[in-house]
Amino acid sequence: MTRTLPCLMVFALAAFQARAEDAAVGPCGGLRFVNGRVEMGRKLEPKGPATEACLKHVAEALAARPAIRAVTVAARLPDAERLDGQGLAVAKAAADILVSAGVSRTRVSAVAPPAVPGEPGQLQLAYVERPTQPRVARVRAASGEVSAGAAPDELRPRGVGDSLYTGELFHTSKDASAELELADASRVRVLSDSMLRLGAIELGANAKRVVRLELMRGSVETLAAPGGDGSVFEVRTRGAVAGVRGTQFRVSAQEDGGSRLETLEGKVALGAEKGEVEVAGGQGSRVLPGAAPEPPRPLLAAPLLNGPRGGSFTTAPKLEWFTVPGAKTYRVELGRTADFAAGVRTFESQAQEFAVPAGLAGKWFWRVLPVDADGFIGFPSKIFAFDLRP
């Protein structure tokens, strides 16, 4: 595989980096497991009913993450409050709450490191994951219900920052989407009602990498990082394999066993039992069950948006755009961030306009994608924003 410049990645990186997190706030004000640290939406006070409720919530979250093998509770208290082992006593009391909520005592430890000068006392939590199982992906952004597990009946809720391992299934429910960051820095956007199995990801010298993903259901949009010579990046569906020769493409696994590929940039090989076609940027192809891949067809052009292009609204605005020849329907995406990584709502529209549903308060970015009669999704439009303040 040759190195290619991921032009669209530039767009994605230049866009807003802020991530919206739709996860339930809960007693901790939000909970994330990032890089060995349990991050909460607010500072955890050393004692009190709120702290106790939060720790119980953490214990529940730990039970859903079997890869986490041990937790350390740190009580960072000002020096005056740490004297004579008081700091350690606070940490041990917090550890006891975790134990009483179901975490094994042998997996909880307590420490009392010095506080950061000038900061009030607080509790912090860190964890250790199973070392023998290297992480192959991380949930970078998520909206709606996303879950992961070794088998379909073992799916447990997951959130931003969670690690994913080889062989795990990643599932997005209806109206949910997520963006995964793979170990080779590639990004995979898992659209709603999709299930993806993470295969082995091998990283070698000279940027050589082997990435294999299996799309069981739904659609993924992939932004593959540049790989060195001999690299492999494959997305398998039931009937076909999309092997990356470029950087950005979408793959959909259809209910009838067919697969659809849309290459936005670079070149992707679509292989099936009865043949293989190379689908260049701006083209799409599909494999029907038992058939060879169809010849590539051009994707629909990006719609030209009419408005609104920005500004605040007290009532839900109407989004308008111009007709794209060949488009049967239009997919309207509203996202909380300009990279459409999180908080994405997707709607279908038959006309060249769409009335934003009531109840979507706040700032939203929007774009439109044309869809042809065979379901091929074309290039996305430019991104505009509106701020709804009822």
Add this chain to the structure above:
Amino acid sequence: MSPSPETPARGPRLPRPSPPLLRGLAAVVGLALAGVTAVTGGAPGLFERALYDQAVSRLLPGVPRSADLVLVEVDDRALSALGERWPLSRVTWARAFRALAAQRPSAVAVDVVFDQPGSRDALELGEDMLAALRESGLADQPAGAALVTDLEARLHAQDGDARLAEALAENGVVILGAAALTEDVSLMPPLADGALGSPLPLPVGSLRLQAREVAGSIAPLRMAAQGSGMLNMLVDADGVIRRYPYAVGVGEHVWPSLALATALRLMPEQGESLQRRATLDHGAPLMRLPAPDWLPRVSLADVLHADPRSVGLDLALRGKTLFVGVTATGLHGQSTLPGQVAVPGVEIHAFALDNLRADRLMRSSGIVALTGLLETAVLLLVFGWRCRRARTLGAVARTALGLTGVHVALVGWLAADFGWVLPLIPACVGLGLMLLVDSAARTEELGRQRGALRRLFVRYPQSSPGTSVTPGDPR
């Protein structure tokens, strides 16, 4: 007119360049070398590294013996006494940090990255046994309950990561190692933004060492420690470490080296000046080398096995800044300093700290590089002027020799007293080339004059007494 068969055909002859022009070109060569050195980060340049190494290792005064820095080394004796192989178990590290905490050091800088959790196979087996005991109902019986209690205690003691985190928190002054990942593929798992705490408020773009990501110890240990510092070195193409990167740029953030993180911990009131010094020479200034045996050493075996009330250990460690690292044969990185001095990496962090706090840093870029360029230009200009004025080749050679002496003395003086490392070779090359050009021009001029004289003598020969030669006859 066609040329005669005897005369070879010749094209138009180019005018011979004048000696001043050739001298000017020679000076430009020297000046260009100095310019290249300046724009490529300062001295030592391409052809002067070996000379710099000899000078800095033999002529410049070394860092004097440290009074408050101590190396606690995992040496051959420690491995033998512990009966362990490298890497040491987390339980042993926990014992070591507890033993060090008992001596109340002012800071402990650790040249180790605990980037992976310790093995938990035995712990998981024990946990499974505990669960089986509870499920079977044996734990409700007195003997079973005692067994459960004993097993829990043993599992607690064997949880190396947790015990190490406790020891680090108890110590309260430990700075752990971290690594800036500069290769495309690294063996260490990278950390997310912000995992190492707060970055330094320094400009990232100008730093000499840039990395993609950082890796560090596992989260419980980072949380329990006082901070983390980068262990990276800047190794030149010839495998020699001449510069120490006090600050590393990773994305939009700047992270401190182990030496800088320790210095900031020791002297928080001097934070601003320490950070200012750390950014000299693009964050990686040249280092002064230590004198032999400048750093007192204590084996980890002594720390672990000596009586905690030992007066000797107390004198060696109390209130000191301890650098902990491995020096056992074949285990420490072969870090080669100028003069082919191989030292363990942990020692480099120690004398980098000493360089930083004593402001013994040597600088060669920025204004120093500009000074070097100007000095080279002045030197060559003076020599060019002198070449025009001097009447003999001897006088020119003496001038070149004198100017070279002045140049070497100036470069040596600035390096020794001010830590300014100016380029040495470019001026010498310029002077040498100019001398060569001048001597060639003078020799040619001498030959030309000699030929003219000879022709003159042939035309007007002096008659010897008693001989008669007709003008024009061959002699």
